[in-house]
Amino acid sequence: MAPVEQVKTTRDGHLFVRFPDRKNLEMAKMEIQAISNISANEKGTLKPKIKVVYVPKDEDDIVANIVKKNPWINNLISENDDLKIVKEMAAKNDKYKPYTVSSNAHHKHEKLSMIEVIEYLHCIYSRCKVFACYMPYQRYKCQEFGHSATDCRNDQACPRCGENHKSNECASSIFRCKNCLKKGHSNTKHKTYDGNKCTV
Structure with missing residues (x-):
């Protein structure tokens, strides 16, 4: 089976699977299509x-x-x-x-x-x-990209320090980007919406 980057269940009961690149995506689609009772659809790309x-x-x-x-x-x-x-x-x-x-x-x-x-x-x-x-939408609740507010099941995350609270409740003077931290990037000392510093 092709390597998988992320797996989650959608609200309508489908399984969403993210692959690291197109090669592995195509490989997984062929493997899934070989199973007669399972269908696979590729998620649409962002508007160019x-x-x-x-x-x-x-x-x-x-x-x-x-x-x-x-x-x-x-x-x-x-x-x-x-x-x-x-x-x-x-x-x-x-x-x-x-x-x-x-x-x-x-x-x-x-x-x-x-x-x-x-x-x-x-x-x-x-x-x-x-x-x-490509300009993916960023969710203000969880600070992550690629899903709508109605589909967001993630916990609240502060865009300043990454902790579980809203930005107007943040008392921290130290910035820490939750997204860069999650990806293991070396530079995490910025806000999640700082496009000049955030590599995510």
Whole structure:
């Protein structure tokens, strides 16, 4: 049997199994399909987004400029509104700004993922580096990722110290990231939502 990373029972009585990589997932699916009375379904992937960096701050309409300067994108989308900026991130310098761009229509997600295979997009004034960008939701109750609030069965965890209480009840002056601690990472002295320090 393929190695397993996590096993849990869902609210509707199904068994959720997480594997360390796709190779082991495919191996397990073949083994499960060989058993006639058990069916296995793969959980859907997160909706794809792309992170566009080195965008000049004086760009007016980022999405319209990307579509205008990259005509091949017109083969993937029907209108400019099919792409939208979902997040404008803090810039590290005064000249450029990074953005996260997503598809506006659900049926276009697979098409947007095709954009992820390229390295650059052209804007009006520059060539912008492109990265695949996935933004999983983090639960405020347990601080973990990848499940909804209604499906959360975990204990309450403080985002500051990792103990079993809410952040507004925390009296600790020492930060300890529960997620990094659980993964055995060396740097745990930060809050769970500190994206600049948390490697999880």
